[in-house]
Amino acid sequence: MEKYFNRKVLFFIPIIFLLVLLFRIFYSYTDTVKQMNEFAYKEAQVLKSYAIVHRNYYQKLYFDKTIPLNIDTLKGLPAYSSYYINQKFSKSNPFNISLKTVSDRARNAKNKADADELKAIKYFKEHPKEKEYFKEDNPNYYQYASALTVQKRCLKCHASKEDAPEFIRNRYDKAYGYKIGELRGILSIKIPKKKLNDYFINHFLYSVIYDTFAFIILFLIIYSIAQKSKQINSFLRQAVQIQTKKLKETLIKERLTGLPNRLQFLEDIRDAEMDDKHNRHLALINIDNFKDVNDFYGHAVGDSLLKLLAEKIESLCKDANSTVYKLPSDEYAIFTNADISVEVFINRVSTLLTEIQRSEYAINNNTIFITVSCGIASNEDDLIIKADMALQLAKTSKNNLIVYDKHIDSTDNVNKNIRGIALLKDAIANDLIVPYFQPIYNLHTNKIEKYESLVRIVTKEGDVIAPYVFLDIAEKSKLYHHITYTMIEKTFAFFAEKEQYEFSINLSINDMLNEKTIAFILEKLASYTAPHRVVFEILESNKIENYQEIKEFIQKVKAYGAKIAIDDFGSGYSNFSHVLELNVDYLKIDASLVKNITHDENAKKVTQTIVIFAQNIGLQTIAEYVEDEASLKELLALGVDFVQGYHIGKPAQDLH
Incomplete structure (x- = not known):
């Protein structure tokens, strides 16, 4: 009976190996054809x-x-x-x-x-x-x-x-x-x-020959062992399990991090959506400005950062009955169908994001800090789509964690944009764009010496519309320059007789590249009584690409005595060398650092680095979003020159 069993097993061994080999060849061929098509398309x-x-x-x-x-x-x-x-x-x-x-x-x-x-x-x-x-x-x-x-x-x-x-x-x-x-x-x-096919098929044939040779060697080894060993059944079972596991891991594991990949992620979500007896909570996490890491440190460091972050997320989710996935590029997913409420899941993810952002990532003698954006969706149809919509909104808003609800649906966004454009056009036509002024406090003299001019729309009914409602729409609809013109004219007029104060006005990168806007600014400076009291704040400085044109703009306005401030310095991957090139006067420390200054040692270290850097090259620093006395004292101890925020004074139409 045992001999019969062994003969039967030995009969099936070559068949099994042949089937596996044929599957491998088929898979390699289809992948080769796919790569050839993709190569042709990309080459074209x-x-x-x-x-x-x-x-x-x-x-x-x-x-x-x-x-x-x-x-x-x-x-x-x-x-x-x-x-x-x-x-x-x-x-x-x-x-x-x-x-x-x-x-x-x-x-x-x-x-x-x-x-x-x-x-x-x-x-x-x-x-x-x-x-x-x-x-x-x-x-x-x-x-x-x-x-x-x-x-x-x-x-x-x-x-x-x-x-x-x-x-x-x-x-x-x-x-x-x-x-x-x-x-x-x-x-x-x-x-x-033909030639493309020859090129790719040659590589395919080499792969087939290599695989065939490897399978033959493996088969001969196993066949030899099977003839001599009474434990053939156990050995084959183990060999098949190992091969199956490796093949499955190849298909469902992400190469760099070893986490489940997008294929496994889609399969798990599909299975979960068919089971309506359990909760479905999904978080998508994306590294902010990851391209800058690759550009600044190199792709090897970028890959190491992805691995370290994968390890951190996995360790933080270890006891939370959640699965962590590595998706393409710099995106991760956390999914659970545990019996927990939406609020509990959100709190867990929020804690995880805080831990990610306060951590140092040491790679090749570089210490890297990152920020991330996250979108969450729970118990929704098309769970991935809804979570991704929330993620995209988180990337463009100041809140790095957004939970999906019907108000951020794309249809609602279209209607919201239409209403936003109508609001903006009405404000421009009826002169409803109004500057609000927020005080800037000198920590050395203990006096308010400056004000920042912040845009608002005040409707005919007296409602005050915050800039986040309309600024992005203004830029996309080519109406932004109307806001810039109005803010400059009204702010210049307001401070004409208030000679004891400097005042700052925000400019976008597009403002400084637009020839008509530049001409308008220079004309206003030339006719203004005190251009030396004017400060222009450069928004989104981390997105500057046309450095030569920006330098030329700065030289022109500084020729009239105006000053320049870099807004949100310390966000993303701020380039210190570019500050030297641009010849600015103030560095405004990013709000994300100031908000965490009292409880995050890394935020304190980065802020101190910025202050020391500014002092060494003769610049002054301004900390935004100072919300309490504890933050103010911490900033004073670090040597920051100026502060602004609700603790100092809220934006208002009149001066405090």
Whole structure:
């Protein structure tokens, strides 16, 4: 009986190994095909980006008359030269990729669209908002297309024939009558499948050979052991369990952290949504400005930070009957179906967020502090979508933890935006934008010496609307500059006779890059009686990219005697070297540090670092959001120069 059993087991061993091997090969093949398609798409996007930049650059040379447009220079135009460049490019690149400009109304027959390209052109005409087109159904190549619409610079040669240069009229009889925004043609990129297929399939075959060889070796070892051992049944059971576990872990574990991945997360949520007998609580956590960590410290440090944070979240959730997942990028999820209330879950997550943000993350002699945003949804249909909506709102609001309710649904947000724009337009039309002034207290002289001008809308009914209701909408709807103009005019007028006070006005990055707004500011400074009392606060300084243009703006306003303050310094990953470049006068310490100054040692350390840095280079510091006497005393001890907040005085239409 035992021999019969052993023969039966030995008979099934090769079958099992063959099935596993076939599954592995099938999985590898489908993954290879998927990677090949994704590679073709991404490669086309990269080539498109380069081609568009190249095309725009050379068109601009003609448009700006750096190169005169005539019969001799016509061949330099991208529309003319793309065919000839493609001829050489398609032969010289390893995949024989072709890249050219084509049209259904081509002037040059060589730029005439073929059948597949005409389908792409037809698609763009039927879907004018679409910007790209990608098809993989042609057996010979991948077809990618990007819409080329008529720009202002194109009209010289493509508007009315009568207005075109004479040599263009004499040379071409068609492709006139275009208007700005119309589809002129497409950038067509074709990636031959054969060479791409050879490249990827070769790698696939190497993988198959390696796997087959490994499986054969493993099989021979097991077969040999099975023939000699009376414990074959136990051994096989263990081997299968190990292989199954490894295969499952490969599918459901995130590579970097070892936590359950998105696949496992989706499966668990789906199972939980089918069970209406238990609670479902979900928190999505995202690291704020994680890209800055990668840019500043490097991707290796960024990966280490993700691992450390995963360990911290997992350790904090160990006794909470919750599962922690690592999702793509810098996102984590905490899910539980434990029998607890929403309030208990929120409190647990809130405590976890506090612990995350007060912790130091030591990596390669670097000490990194982070902030996070979190969205929570409980017992909702489409739980993940609702939690993500809350997370996105948390990213853009001052509250880093948002719990989903129906008021933050996207439909409600649309209606809210519509109401916000109507409110803003009414305020602009009826002069309802009003400055409120918050005092700034000098800790050395024990006097109020400055005021910050803060925007409000005061409705006809007397209701005061806070800026968080309308500022974001103002920026998105291109109405922000109206607020800036009004605040400057009214604040300048209010302080004209109050010579003992400095006053500050907030400016966004866009304000300092907008030529009309810059001209308006300089005009007001030139005509103002005391420009040396004016301080401009730069908002969202961590988002500055055009440092040269910002430096030029600062130089211009400082030429009149105005001063510059950096707002929210210490948030995210503030760059100390850029402060030296910008030549500012004040650093306003970020509210998140001030709020925690009395109980968070890390907040105190960062604040002290900012104060010492400012003192060493001759700058003064201002701490915002001072809400109590304990915070004020702590800031005084650290050497902060000025404070403001409700403990000093609330914003009001008149001075305190």
